[in-house]
Amino acid sequence: MSIGDEVALHRSPPERVDPKRNHIWVAVVLATVLLAGGVSGSVLTAQSVARRSSERHQAALALSSAEVASTLRLAIEREEDLAVSAAGFFLGTPFATNDQFLAWANTIRAMERYPELLGWGDVLMITSAQLQAYMALAAADPSSVVSGTFEITPPGERPFYCLFVAGQARTPDTGVPPGFDYCASAAGLSILAARDSGLSSYQSVDAGTGSTLTVQVPFYTGGATPPTVEARQAAFAGWVGLAFDPNILLERALKDRTDTAIVLHFHDALSDAQFNRGAAPTGAIGVTKDLQNGWTVETFGAVTSAGVLHDRSALTVLLIGIAASIILAALVLVLGTGRAAALRLVGERTGELRHQALHDALTALPNRFLIMDRIEQLLVRNRRNGTTGAALYIDLDDFKNVNDTLGHEAGDRLLMAVAARLTSALRDADTIGRMGGDEFVVLIDGATVATPELIAERLLDVMHQPFDLDHTSMPLSVNTSIGIAIGDRDTGGDLLRDADVALYQAKAAGKNRYEIFYPEMQTEISRRIELQFDLRSAVESNQFFLVYQPIYNLEDLTLVAVEALLRWRHPLAGVIEPDEFIPILEQTGQIQEVGRWVLNAACMQMAAWHAKGDVVDISVNVSARQLDHDETVDHIREALEVSGLLPSSLIIEVTETALMRNAVETSVRLKAIKALGVRIAIDDFGTGYSSLAYLQQFDVDCLKIDRAFTHAISTSPESKALIRTLVQLGRDLGLRTLAEGVETTGEMDHLRNERVDEAQGFLLSRPLDAATLEAQILVP
Ligand code: C2E
Ligand code: CA
Ligand code: CA
Numbered sequence: 001m002s003i004g005d006e007v008a009l010h011r012s013p014p015e016r017v018d019p020k021r022n023h024i025w026v027a028v029v030l031a032t033v034l035l036a037g038g039v040s041g042s043v044l045t046a047q048s049v050a051r052r053s054s055e056r057h058q059a060a061l062a063l064s065s066a067e068v069a070s071t072l073r074l075a076i077e078r079e080e081d082l083a084v085s086a087a088g089f090f091l092g093t094p095f096a097t098n099d100q101f102l103a104w105a106n107t108i109r110a111m112e113r114y115p116e117l118l119g120w121g122d123v124l125m126i127t128s129a130q131l132q133a134y135m136a137l138a139a140a141d142p143s144s145v146v147s148g149t150f151e152i153t154p155p156g157e158r159p160f161y162c163l164f165v166a167g168q169a170r171t172p173d174t175g176v177p178p179g180f181d182y183c184a185s186a187a188g189l190s191i192l193a194a195r196d197s198g199l200s201s202y203q204s205v206d207a208g209t210g211s212t213l214t215v216q217v218p219f220y221t222g223g224a225t226p227p228t229v230e231a232r233q234a235a236f237a238g239w240v241g242l243a244f245d246p247n248i249l250l251e252r253a254l255k256d257r258t259d260t261a262i263v264l265h266f267h268d269a270l271s272d273a274q275f276n277r278g279a280a281p282t283g284a285i286g287v288t289k290d291l292q293n294g295w296t297v298e299t300f301g302a303v304t305s306a307g308v309l310h311d312r313s314a315l316t317v318l319l320i321g322i323a324a325s326i327i328l329a330a331l332v333l334v335l336g337t338g339r340a341a342a343l344r345l346v347g348e349r350t351g352e353l354r355h356q357a358l359h360d361a362l363t364a365l366p367n368r369f370l371i372m373d374r375i376e377q378l379l380v381r382n383r384r385n386g387t388t389g390a391a392l393y394i395d396l397d398d399f400k401n402v403n404d405t406l407g408h409e410a411g412d413r414l415l416m417a418v419a420a421r422l423t424s425a426l427r428d429a430d431t432i433g434r435m436g437g438d439e440f441v442v443l444i445d446g447a448t449v450a451t452p453e454l455i456a457e458r459l460l461d462v463m464h465q466p467f468d469l470d471h472t473s474m475p476l477s478v479n480t481s482i483g484i485a486i487g488d489r490d491t492g493g494d495l496l497r498d499a500d501v502a503l504y505q506a507k508a509a510g511k512n513r514y515e516i517f518y519p520e521m522q523t524e525i526s527r528r529i530e531l532q533f534d535l536r537s538a539v540e541s542n543q544f545f546l547v548y549q550p551i552y553n554l555e556d557l558t559l560v561a562v563e564a565l566l567r568w569r570h571p572l573a574g575v576i577e578p579d580e581f582i583p584i585l586e587q588t589g590q591i592q593e594v595g596r597w598v599l600n601a602a603c604m605q606m607a608a609w610h611a612k613g614d615v616v617d618i619s620v621n622v623s624a625r626q627l628d629h630d631e632t633v634d635h636i637r638e639a640l641e642v643s644g645l646l647p648s649s650l651i652i653e654v655t656e657t658a659l660m661r662n663a664v665e666t667s668v669r670l671k672a673i674k675a676l677g678v679r680i681a682i683d684d685f686g687t688g689y690s691s692l693a694y695l696q697q698f699d700v701d702c703l704k705i706d707r708a709f710t711h712a713i714s715t716s717p718e719s720k721a722l723i724r725t726l727v728q729l730g731r732d733l734g735l736r737t738l739a740e741g742v743e744t745t746g747e748m749d750h751l752r753n754e755r756v757d758e759a760q761g762f763l764l765s766r767p768l769d770a771a772t773l774e775a776q777i778l779v780p
Helices: 003-010 019-092 098-107 128-140 188-197 229-235 246-254 312-327 329-358 368-385 399-406 408-424 452-464 492-508 519-535 578-588 591-612 631-643 656-661 663-675 692-696 707-712 717-733 745-753 770-776
Strands: 117-127 160-169 201-206 211-220 236-244 260-267 272-278 285-292 295-301 390-396 431-436 439-444 480-486 514-516 544-553 559-570 574-576 617-621 650-655 679-685 702-705 736-739
Touching (some): 019 098, 019 211, 019 236, 019 246, 019 260, 019 285, 019 312, 019 329, 019 368, 098 117, 098 160, 117 128, 128 160, 160 236, 188 201, 188 211, 188 229, 188 236, 211 229, 211 246, 211 272, 229 236, 246 260, 329 368, 368 431, 368 439, 368 492, 390 399, 390 452, 390 492, 408 431, 408 452, 452 480, 452 514, 492 519, 519 559, 519 578, 544 591, 544 770, 559 591, 578 591, 591 617, 591 631, 617 679, 631 663, 650 656, 656 663, 656 679, 663 679, 692 717, 702 707, 707 717, 707 745, 717 736, 717 745
Parallel strands (some): 559 617, 617 650, 650 679, 679 702, 702 736
Antiparallel strands (some): 117 160, 117 236, 201 211, 211 236, 260 272, 260 295, 285 295, 390 439, 390 480, 431 439, 559 574
16 A cells, blocks of 8 residues: 555545636636726726827828928028028129129029029119119110119109119019119018118018918128127118028928818018918917927827827727627737837837938938937037037038039939948947938947048048949049037037038048147138138239249259249238139139230230340149139230230140040130130149040140149158150150249259159249349340
8 A cells, every 4th residue: 555545545535526616706707807907908008098199190291390490490491501501692792793604603503403592683772873873874774683774663763773783583573673672662661771780681572372481681891790780870881682482491391290270480670481381180289489580380180189098099909808808818818919019119209200301311311300300419528528529511522513514413422422431430329320422420439449530431431432322334443531620619510510621621632631720710710701702802002912933954064944822912911822822813703804814915015025135935834723714815815915025936735634634625715715826735644543545535735743743752652653655655746844843952952853844843933023134034
């Protein structure tokens, strides 16, 4: 017998309970618990669904209104930017003609870039004494914006009139009648107040076909807005007037948004303007956002109340919940998972919306809003950790050309490829975003090992590889400029602004490079703006003068020519070098006028020396921008005729990059110049990428080997090889070669051994003023 059997034998018989009834009891209890729990759970869930749905609506509306507000804020800033650049043009070209304005407006592609722009131009204050002269001007320069016969409107004699001078209209019928006096119109007070306050004046004008948004932006001599009312009145130069179609702006803000309406509103002491767009369902509520400077926008969208009975999905959850609780526990389980899935879906959907709002649609990179937020975080984090972060502002050079020549679709593809390439060159810890257009921002955390400079170099490097956008077309080369701001700032906006300033400097310094922000940079940019202003009167005030650098035959060191080099005697700053002011002249188009002066002065001087018996040649620099115009050929002819200099004594220097810029037209103009009997030299040769075949297409006489190669003779074997190739190239094409920048006898000996024909440089002579040259070198 086993112990188990014994125990069994001694056990008393158990109480008899019916197992079936027990099960039912358990089931009833369970069912009751399930029912109670299920019903109350369903009620709670339904309430939470209703709340979430209401919250979601509210969140969607908040998001929607935030996006609408930032789209419109950006649009308003963009319009102001346009006005500022027009003001810059009008300051640089006072009393610009319509043709001049149109030409400029076309170079910045204003009508294309601003589809909402209906028309724009400058409005000037004309005193009654100036009126006759103005009318003569208006008659001689019929405008595309004003149409009809001249008539002061409203009629009457007033001390001054605010009249339209030059401009552009999208369609001819968007014009104003000639003689329309803005200051005597309904908007007059507001426009004059804008002159005194320095702030823009906005109006809603009903043009019959719907309202138009008109903006008058005051501008002042010197470019900046003076600090006091008196100073503003004294320096007042005019208004840039712009007319926009508000519907296009509002449509852009409404993009892909259904059941939404927006009301854009401007209000200040003197004017009130309001524009509406879109349709909202009944019961929609509005969220108002302040866009600053008097602008507000109200966004209307549907929002449901948080009650279960008002929300269909909450009601459904409740009914199904109760039904399910009554029927089976298993279904409750299913419902539970169903509910979880529904909630997950809701989560995903809001995540998606958030993603769309904060990311760029084309490249999927973080957009401006997200980047601004990330910069704030970057600053806080680095402050806490005692590390130094940085922002890199990246901009493609001449991206506009890609859009212009290959089309916007190719431009978009390029931007996507650029985004991918930039991203690939960064570590995961670094953030990259697209600010719009061809502008990208990279944020570098202080904890990153590589310095911002190294990262910038790496980015420039990866961008140098040509882009293969479409396998049938040629790979596309683009250059990039980068501005870097390093360290702490009060706000993210400050860090970004500094990076942008550095970017501006990188562009001004020749592009395809990076620059690091330093506080004086801002001053340098201001100096540039001041110089730009001062340059306007430099020709008429006789502030330009020429110096002459001798050019020698390397074989026997006889003087063969002099190169005329421009200098600017600034009334306060002293003599300024051309590297500083020629880029400004080129940018403002003034190089045309100054270049003409240089040609005349150089030819007159050389003709005078010839009359004294010195027969050497004169070399004159002509910039790429000058070669964009046919009239430069006339200027050369004129300089020869007026001075009486023999054409065979004049050499025109054109840089290699200038030739490549606009090859077909340039080659036609160079032919016309050659036809005058003048010779052509290619300046800074070797720095561009011309091929032999390319050079043959231009009928040139001399190659001026860039001084960078001369300097590298002593240090780099490649440079020696390159000089040899360039000399060979010259010989193959039957051209003379000249080496620039000779500073040592070592360099000179080497160049002579390589059979370079001529040389120019500090070793032989610095550029000299006319009197010194005449006294020391041109002794007959
Ligand atoms: P560029 O045509 O290459 O002129 C030669 C420049 O090299 C001159 O500078 C000259 O002073 C400098 N140079 C000459 N020998 C040496 C040397 O041995 N070592 C070094 N380091 N430099 C040497 P500059 O006068 O400052 O002119 C700079 C540039 O400004 C010129 O470069 C030219 O591109 C432009 N430029 C000057 N005058 C005119 C002008 O009248 N019209 C136009 N469009 N451009 C001008
Ligand atoms: Ca030159
Ligand atoms: Ca040169």
